[in-house]
Amino acid sequence: MGAAIWYGAGRENFRWEQVDLLGPNTEEVLIKVKKCFFSAMHVRAVLVGHAKHQPPEIFGRMFAGDVVAVGANVTNVKVGMRVTLNPERPCGQCYYCQVKEWGHCLNPTLLASGGMAEYVLVPAPLVDRIFELPPNITYAEGAYTETLACILQAMDLSNIGKSDIGKSDIGNSDIVVILGDGGVGLTFVQLARLQGATKVIIAGKHDEALQQALDLGAFRVVNIQHESLEAVVNQETQGYGADVIIEAVGNRQTYEQSMSLLRCGGTAVEFGGTPPGTKFTGDPNLIHYRSLKIHGSYRYKPEHFRRALELICTKQIDLSPIITHQVLSSNLTTDAVDIHQRSDCRALVIDFP
Numbered sequence: 001m002g003a004a005i006w007y008g009a010g011r012e013n014f015r016w017e018q019v020d021l022l023g024p025n026t027e028e029v030l031i032k033v034k035k036c037f038f039s040a041m042h043v044r045a046v047l048v049g050h051a052k053h054q055p056p057e058i059f060g061r062m063f064a065g066d067v068v069a070v071g072a073n074v075t076n077v078k079v080g081m082r083v084t085l086n087p088e089r090p091c092g093q094c095y096y097c098q099v100k101e102w103g104h105c106l107n108p109t110l111l112a113s114g115g116m117a118e119y120v121l122v123p124a125p126l127v128d129r130i131f132e133l134p135p136n137i138t139y140a141e142g143a144y145t146e147t148l149a150c151i152l153q154a155m156d157l158s159n160i161g162k163s164d165i166g167k168s169d170i171g172n173s174d175i176v177v178i179l180g181d182g183g184v185g186l187t188f189v190q191l192a193r194l195q196g197a198t199k200v201i202i203a204g205k206h207d208e209a210l211q212q213a214l215d216l217g218a219f220r221v222v223n224i225q226h227e228s229l230e231a232v233v234n235q236e237t238q239g240y241g242a243d244v245i246i247e248a249v250g251n252r253q254t255y256e257q258s259m260s261l262l263r264c265g266g267t268a269v270e271f272g273g274t275p276p277g278t279k280f281t282g283d284p285n286l287i288h289y290r291s292l293k294i295h296g297s298y299r300y301k302p303e304h305f306r307r308a309l310e311l312i313c314t315k316q317i318d319l320s321p322i323i324t325h326q327v328l329s330s331n332l333t334t335d336a337v338d339i340h341q342r343s344d345c346r347a348l349v350i351d352f353p
């Protein structure tokens with residue numbers, strides 16, 4: 001089968017090659033991939049490498065497709081089902097599993113190779129994590145479930161809609177600032193509104209995406225190339241600062257900014273991963289004297305995956321303005337990085353015809 005193999009940093013080290021296709025044993029399932037997302041994390045890995053991945057690897061946790069072969073002992077999955085997959089199973093034994101921090105499990109079962117290939121072989125421990133897609137959900141929407149699960153964990157950490165401010169007479173519930181107007185930022189806008197935030201301010205560099213954010217419920221948009229986000233946050237919060245900042249870019253500046261724009265006791269959720277070697281600076285007293293809560297968010301818990309699928313299947317999240325670009329699998333290794341870096345690309349999905 002054809003597969004995109006990542007051999008480490010450098011465009012020339014991301015290559016479409018033929019690899020052996022293994023059939024399922026009695027406990028496994030074979031999925032023919034239809035759509036798989038190519039995300040900012042993959043751009044970073046191809047261009048500069050990735051702190052959490054070792055080559056060679058076939059990427060692609062966010063995919064959907066058709067079940068084409070099923071092991072004799074598998075009962076929950078049938079040939080012909082349209083499906084997506086929660087691509088990891090925590091070990092249940094390590095410290096992190098004991099404290100239910102599943103995303104940090106030291107010994108999870110993962111896919112040996114991901115969805116940037118024509119087929120994915122699902123190992124036995126992951127077969128019960130295959131979810132059928134209803135007919136009204138496209139493969140691309142189904143493939144977004146894993147991304148949305150990550151975003152839902154970040155939403156839980158943000159505590160949006162759960163602060164006392166929303167119950168007071170001030171008239172506001174949470175004032176949320178989202179840094180980044182990519183597909184993830186636009187998803188955060190929708191979730192923040194769903195979760196009860198009245199003022200969602202989103203900052204980015206792309207006028208079309210920012211207009212889309214307004215259509216999706218943002219209260220105010222800031223193109224940081226023309227306007228000071230700090231001035232807007234001051235104005236909209238009477239100088240207090242935001243209740244919640246969500247960093248959805250993944251660079252030094254936005255990490256620094258995420259702390260400086262918060263009110264006392266405010267919460268920052270750092271969602272974006274940064275290139276290896278990134279350093280940032282800040283004033284420790286900002287965190288200390290303002291009693292800031294700083295959360296990193298990585299991966300998700302199994303319940304986030306189930307909630308994500310439910311949100312997608314019930315159409316509570318509008319993905320149409322988010323999935324803007326597509327690349328054919330045959331052009332994946334040559335074109336995907338450039339397409340993803342276009343200013344109008346919010347999410348790029350790989351099409352396997």
Ligand SMILES: [Zn+2]
Nearest residue numbers: 091094097105
């Ligand atoms: Zn574990």
